[in-house]
Amino acid sequence: MLGKKKNEKKKLLIYAHYYIPDVASTGQILKELAEGMLTEFDITIICVVPSYTGKVNNEYKIKRFFNEEINGVKVLRIRVPEFNKNNKVSRIKNILAYFFGALIATFKVGKMDYVYSISQPPILGGLIGIWGKLVKQAKYIYNIQDFNPEQTLAVGYSKNKFVLNTMLLLDKFSCKRSDKVIVVGRDMVETLKGRFEGRQVPNHVFINNWIDEKEIHPLPDDHEGVVAFKKKYGLENKFIIMYSGNLGLYYDLERIMSVIKKFNYRDDVIFAFVGEGSIRDKLVSYKENWNLQNVSFIPYQDKSDLIYSLNAGNVHWCVNAKGIKGVSVPSKLYGILAAGKPVLGVLEKGAEARLIIEETKCGYVTEPGNYEMIEKIIEKYLNEKESSTITLMGEQGRAYLVENLTKDVSIEKYIEEIVSC
Template sequence: MPNKKNLLIYAHYYIPDTASTGQILRELAEGMLDKFNITVICVVPSYLGIIEDKYKTQKYYEEEINGVKVLRIQVPEFSKTNKKSRVKNIVSYFFGAMGATFKVGKMDYVLSISQPPILGGLLGVWGKWVKHAKFIYNIQDFNPEQVLAVGYTKSKFITDAMMWFDKFSCKRSDLIITVGRDLVETVEERFKGKKVPKTVMINNWIDEKEIYPLEADNPRVGAFKKQYRLDDKFIIMYSGNIGLYYDLENLLKVIKKFKPGTQAADGREVVFAFVGAGSVLDKLIRHKEKHHMDNVVFIPYQAKEELIYSLNAGDVHWCVNAKGIKGVSCPSKYYGLAACGKPVLGVLESGSEVRCLIEETNGGLCCEPGEYDEVEKNIRWFIDHAGSAEVEQMGHRGHENLIKNLTREESVRKYAEEILEC
């Protein structure tokens, strides 16, 4: 394509990091290379807090990955459970990215995501000013709304300041792209219907050519199960960030009601598998050990190329958010569950994007966050119907809808069109 436009993306995390937003931005960038010359500013690989020695000697690292120019910023290592070290890491990225903006050439468009909270939007405003470019603000999560929902801080001064700065970023944007019907409503509510910035919704996705249903006897799926002693088990799986916004500590208390040795309808023993890492993982492990919950297994993050096997190992998958997250965040993990044709155990607020998708396709069972009796009832339903055609069809319907309406190609095409038109 002659005279391709130049697009700068502030990504915070980018491949090989396993952050879901980093994966989405990688696929977005690579999918739009026919329309744009793309440069990504991000941190050195460090999503789990550890940094390889080869990324500790320079301030910036330049590379090219699959046709995308990547400018990486050195940041300090951190612990996900230590607030101070996390803040230091994030602030280093923010100021490093501001400086890195001067190291890239002319840009026609700047796209920034809402990660890290507040600072992601401000980076987009900075890029717009420095590069005299159009600014597209991709809001994956709304803050301070997310912080307020989980009570991360009680300071009204801090949350009011966060709201002022993020509304500032919204006002300075030429286009807001968000990821759910309920998130579009949040933009409208922020501005009370007056001078609402131009906002469109484009679903997140997973690459359905990389994640898809596999036969139950697939040897790689079998190897994953064997490695973690899940052979011949009925597996109810949570896969993703084991962090603050998912109410996992209370869900573990519900799981405690299902004693080790509980059998599913098809005779398999029931196991609850948590795949991933995050700030509440240690608490969950301590709870499991204290209460001798031998039917709960914790499994490390899986490399992206292994994800197809771990997701296919689950018989039923959790998709959860804490109360108050409707209109604030959209659990992208749903797209991976639908891609591999798995039924969903949803703990999501009515009217939230993913709950709408599950209910529209009858692809699982849902209840409200905090309704722990309903959570228990839905778990029991899946246990009592294990191996049935009814459960299998739930997964099929979710997969069919994804292939028809929620493909990577379709969402990336919409991004390119909207950016070029803004």
């Protein structure tokens, strides 16, 4: 019988920019989202070849497009040039290669019922989604993980008013042309409404990001994987205050290093930074210039090892620079909660991550820029390191995550919202 089968799955195209095996947090989230929605949709991903670190393996340099299938998800990868994260020009070339490659790749994936894109790369992610909607005559869902140009303005990456105003107009256009906007924080709902001054606000919904609570969970201190991680990176017999994630512009880490410097006399604590990013070299230089003995830099961990690194930390940073409230939600919070660890939060009042920390009492938190209070919180944790307070905080965070922030809960919401478009 010709025609569409009665029970044939709807086809969903996802523009992902980064996708596994890249370690970008959005790539990991989209991997779990795509695989979790396979029961409902036939899913195709358009993304770049693995290149989050700036390097591209030789196997991905031989042609422009690469077709793969990963765990039932079709993946169409676009070759992009290598780039240096500290060089704006090379980053722009890399991003534009993805943008124009994605426009062409859209013609290669056949009919689609739904198109889904995220707000990365900034502005271009939304425009690619509109392109997909037009070419495929499909419903378009725009997932805003980060608001731009608001994020760009907050960290001073650009102060060119013409550029910023143009960015805002383009991203508002993407919001207007979408059939549904999905944001990842309660504070981000207010930002969306503010963009449109409460008038003709696009159809929208709030869905938390998540982590797979079955993959990341609490482990005892003497677990062999945790012990091996500590031994490998010289963290044994230390109270570990850990930052795990992107070492980028949006976290005020350079100034926080000046607070960490004040604890250089303490040999019982170590500040571990796990990850890579555009300011890593600056942080390493600061450590070397001030001869900080209790600061350690550790490379990104494979996903299979993430459970050990997160459990190795006694306390975890969750920070954002001033101005990020309502613009972005640090996804690292979910990993901290999943591992059952307390939080050292540097977040604005009313920010989604801070609301969760305050509601669950899973850590101490202060405002970005309040370096005196950051120092006091570090001292407080050091004074409590032998107490049950830290354990209780971690347990409270884990309990909240299991109840409210699991992968299954959020993915079911995504399915419902996409189907209802």
